Amino acid sequence: MNVIQVENVKKSFDNNIVLSDISFSVGKGDVVCLIGPSGSGKSTMLRCINLLEDIDEGKITVLGHDIGTIKDINSYRKDVGMVFQQFNLFSNMNVLDNCMLAQTKVLRRNRQQAEEKAREMLRKVGMLDFIHAYPSTLSGGQKQRVAIARSLCMDPQILLFDEPTSALDPEMVSEVLNVMKDLARDDMTMIVVTHEMGFAREVADKVLFMDDGVIVEEGTPSEMFNNPRNERTRQFLSRIIRQ
Amino acid sequence: MSLSKCLEILLKYSSSFLLGVRTTLIVSITGTIIGFLIGLCVGGFRAVRPDKTADNTVRFIKHISDILAKIYIEVFRGTPMMVQAVFIYYLIYTNVFKWDKMFAAIFIISINTGAYMSEIVRSGIQAVDAGQTEAARSLGLSSSQTMRFIVLPQAIRNAFPAIGNELIVNIKDSSVLMIISITELMFQSNSIAGTTYRFSETYFVTAMIYLLLTSITSLVLHLIEKRLNNTRTSFPQSDTNFYSMSIASKGEDR
Numbered sequence: 001m002n003v004i005q006v007e008n009v010k011k012s013f014d015n016n017i018v019l020s021d022i023s024f025s026v027g028k029g030d031v032v033c034l035i036g037p038s039g040s041g042k043s044t045m046l047r048c049i050n051l052l053e054d055i056d057e058g059k060i061t062v063l064g065h066d067i068g069t070i071k072d073i074n075s076y077r078k079d080v081g082m083v084f085q086q087f088n089l090f091s092n093m094n095v096l097d098n099c100m101l102a103q104t105k106v107l108r109r110n111r112q113q114a115e116e117k118a119r120e121m122l123r124k125v126g127m128l129d130f131i132h133a134y135p136s137t138l139s140g141g142q143k144q145r146v147a148i149a150r151s152l153c154m155d156p157q158i159l160l161f162d163e164p165t166s167a168l169d170p171e172m173v174s175e176v177l178n179v180m181k182d183l184a185r186d187d188m189t190m191i192v193v194t195h196e197m198g199f200a201r202e203v204a205d206k207v208l209f210m211d212d213g214v215i216v217e218e219g220t221p222s223e224m225f226n227n228p229r230n231e232r233t234r235q236f237l238s239r240i241i242r243q
Numbered sequence: 244m245s246l247s248k249c250l251e252i253l254l255k256y257s258s259s260f261l262l263g264v265r266t267t268l269i270v271s272i273t274g275t276i277i278g279f280l281i282g283l284c285v286g287g288f289r290a291v292r293p294d295k296t297a298d299n300t301v302r303f304i305k306h307i308s309d310i311l312a313k314i315y316i317e318v319f320r321g322t323p324m325m326v327q328a329v330f331i332y333y334l335i336y337t338n339v340f341k342w343d344k345m346f347a348a349i350f351i352i353s354i355n356t357g358a359y360m361s362e363i364v365r366s367g368i369q370a371v372d373a374g375q376t377e378a379a380r381s382l383g384l385s386s387s388q389t390m391r392f393i394v395l396p397q398a399i400r401n402a403f404p405a406i407g408n409e410l411i412v413n414i415k416d417s418s419v420l421m422i423i424s425i426t427e428l429m430f431q432s433n434s435i436a437g438t439t440y441r442f443s444e445t446y447f448v449t450a451m452i453y454l455l456l457t458s459i460t461s462l463v464l465h466l467i468e469k470r471l472n473n474t475r476t477s478f479p480q481s482d483t484n485f486y487s488m489s490i491a492s493k494g495e496d497r
Contacts, residue, residue, distance in 0.1 A: 102383055
């Protein structure tokens with residue numbers, strides 16, 4: 001069963017077409033990696049799924065609901081977690097409160113339940129020792145792991161990652177990717193916009209290559225990386241992998 | 244002008260000066276607090292945008308109240324407080340009810356400060372990184388919850404120096420409220436000067452008292468600000484390594 005079904009989605013900002021006719025699907029427990037050059041519309045696609053942007057045409061079905069017709073956006077969003085390139089931890093709160101706020105306000109858990117959950121998730125990402133730290137004192141990799149834990153606290157069915165490692169120092173990338181690999185192993189449904197080809201190759205069930213607002217090629221990692229059919233994909237991959 | 248005469252006046256009329264200081268402080272501190280609350284409402288309201296799901300009635304109400312807020316801010320920032328004071332005081336006094344002068348003074352300074360505070364709060368809110376709102380909304384928090392728990396606390400901390408500045412301005416500018424003859428420091432000084440005929444000495448003492456009040460206030464504000472910044476900072480978060488940041492942002496996607 002597909003948990004996410006994207007059909008003929010189109011989106012433009014003013015006269016700038018960002019997505020022209022995108023269709024793909026994500027099965028339960030799948031990890032789908034969106035790769036492609038900057039400005040190809042990958043992040044916009046992700047933001048449309050979380051309703052941070054509206055689509056102009058087409059249909060996105062998530063967990064059986066057409067999200068264009070959803071009335072209660074907040075209750076939809078709690079099922080679809082999002083991890084941002086810039087982490088976006090709440091800078092006025094410590095790590096624990098970052099993980100507890102939405103649990104108590106949206107899921108209406110009491111403080112004790114929320115704290116238990118937060119501790120469990122922070123242990124999972126290896127940040128339990130930092131629960132009283134404020135975001136400004138953490139490194140990029142630590143912030144991103146807290147951000148992942150914060151999303152996990154909501155028991156989401158789907159996690160969306162928008163270039164989660166692009167703002168990190170090279171030596172911090174692996175600590176975040178390892179957490180994401182763990183999640184993939186636990187059968188979390190994930191869409192990951194990334195430039196980390198190693199991760200895509202190792203973890204993805206499906207890789208989508210986007211360019212200029214269309215999906216140029218889609219396939220399993222081995223098809224995509226060992227034997228790309230499209231000339232454009234070949235160019236992109238050879239440039240990225242040479243780096 | 245002799246300093247010994249100044250000291251003599253200060254000592255002789257100390258109780259009058261003290262009453263003036265008291266009134267000045269009451270009016271300016273209450274005025275700043277109420278003004279801040281007005282600013283929080285008006286500025287906060289002006290900074291929020293209707294939800295995507297909001298219907299046309301909500302949009303219409305929002306549009307009308309935006310215009311009203313804008314008129315309020317323009318009028319009170321664009322006219323002198325002294326003029327506002329006499330106009331509003333007599334307008335109410337002759338047409339509505341014979342109101343207490345002290346109450347009138349606090350009312351006037353509050354709405355005047357509120358106009359400035361609205362802009363301070365609004366710009367403070369707009370300076371909070373948009374990613375903070377996106378993260379909160381993506382967790383399922385509503386727009387008002389996001390405002391209350393995430394955006395406003397950060398906005399107020401960012402705007403604290405400007406908010407504190409309004410208090411200092413009010414301590415000095417409440418002097419124009421002598422026009423409706425409340426017993427604030429300037430009004431008291433006028434009567435002392437009128438009795439002693441020592442104008443320069445009296446107003447020198449007055450100036451020194453104002454300077455003392457504002458200095459103490461700015462010292463206190465500075466301490467509070469330092470305390471706020473010690474525990475947390477609210478700058479947009481980024482990796483500590485700016486070199487890697489600049490590479491990363493070049494690869495940034497839409």
